[in-house]
Amino acid sequence: MEEVKMLKAINITKRFGALAAVNDLSFEVEAGQVFGIAGPNGAGKSTLYNLITGFYKYEGKIEFDGKNISGLPTHKIARLGISRTFQIPQIFESLTVEESVNLGCRFGNSGKYDPGYSEEMISFASLKNECSNNTSLLNLLGKKRLMIAAALATKPKILMVDEPMAGLNASEINQMTNLIKKINQDLNTTVIIIEHFMKVLTELANPILVIQNGTEICTGTPEEITSNPEVIECYLGDTHDA
Template sequence: MLKLDAVTVRFGGLTALSDVSLHLRKGEILGLVGPNGAGKTTLFNTISGLVRPRGRIAFNGTDISRLPLHRRARLGIGRTFQIPQPMQHLSVRENLAVAQVFGAGRYDPERIDEILAVMELSPKADADAATALALQELKRLEIAKALATEPKLLLLDEVLAGLESNAKRAFMLKLRELKALFDLTIVIVEHDIETISELCTRAVVLNFGQLIADGTPTEVFNNPAVVESYTGTADA
C-alpha cells in the first residue's frame, strides 16, 4: 500500500530522516516508536506532504513524492497532529466539513453525521470546537477530521498521549472499531510499549532518523538496538 525507498530529510545541517525504507501492507496497524527526536513526526510530515524528502514515496502504486498536500489527501492519506488543532471560531461540525472538502473534494453531511456519531461527538456537533471540548473530545475531533477526508491510510500522531489507562484502553477499542468500519490501514505514533504490543500487529523503531528495527512488537522490543536506544545500555 505505502512504500518508502531511501527517504532522507535534512533541515540545514540536521538529518531528520536518513535513508529510511519501509513497506506498509493494507490492513495493518503499525506502531511507529522511538525516543523523542527520533524522526517520527518528520516521517508523518513526509508521507502527508508537509515536507519534501529525497528518495521516493509510493501510495497504492502512485509516486506521490512530489505531490502537494491536498493531492495526497484525495488519494486517501489522512492524518492527525500531536497537538489538537481545531479550527478557530468554527463548530465541531464545521471543522469536519472543512476537512472533508479539503481532503475528499466534496461535502457530504450524511457522512459527517456518521463520523460524529461513531466518534461520540454528536452532542457537541454545534459547539465551538476550540473552546467547548475537553482533552479526550479534542483528540476524538482530531481523528474525526482525519476521517472526514475519507482516508484509506490513517496516520495517528500520539492520539493516546495524556490519557489515563482506562481512557487509553477505550481509545484502543475505538481504533479497532474505526479500522473495521472504514476499512483503514493505520500507523500510530505511541511511546507506551504496552499499548503498541496490544494494539499493533507490527512495530517499526526510529532512532536519530534511522530505522533500526521492524517486526512484531515482541521481536522489536527485545531487540538489543531498541533497548539501547531507550536506555543507553544493551543486554550482554
C-alpha cells in the first residue's frame, strides 16, 4: 500500500484571467520535513499557499493526510491542521499580543479553546515580555513572531511560512532561523517555507521545490537545486541571492 503523504498536490492550476499563476503543479510533503519553496518574483509561491489554505478555487486536487481538501473553506482547513503566515504581516493592530494569539487558538485547534496553549506559544515565540502590549508597538521581527505564535496556537500539523526573513537584518534572520528549527524539532510540526534568501533556505529546508511561471523547475536536496543549471539561470542569478 502506498504511504499516505502529509500533503499532496496533484496537477493543480490557478488562473487569473489569461495568467496561469500556478500551472499544473504536483508535489508531496512528508511528515516531519521542512519543505522549501523557491522561485523568482511572481513565480506563484504565495498563490500556492492561497490554494492550499482554500482562499481560491483551483483545478486539480490537494490531499492532506490522505483526505481531499480541495474546495473546503479556510476555517475547515485550519481546523484540520494547516496554518500559515503572510508575506506582509497581517495582524490586528487594535489587539494586544495575547488577544491576537488567543484568536488563533479559537480559530484552529480542532475547534477547542485552550488559553494555556496560547500562553505557551507566546513564550515559545519569545513574546512573553510583550504579551500585554498592543501589536502595533511590535517591530517587524515582533510582528513576524506574532503571526507565527498565532498560527501555532491553532495546533497545526503543517505550518506554512511565506518569506519569513524578508526585511530582517542578519541577527534577526538568525533568530528567525532558530525559531523555525525549533518549530520543526521541538513541536514536531511539519514546516513549508517560501524563502528568497537561498542561504537560509538551503540551511533550513530539504527537499526544496523550485518553481517558475507556476511550474516546477526541479525538486531536490539543497545541493541538487543549487547546482541545477536551470535553477541557477532563473533564480540564483537574480539579485535576491545576496
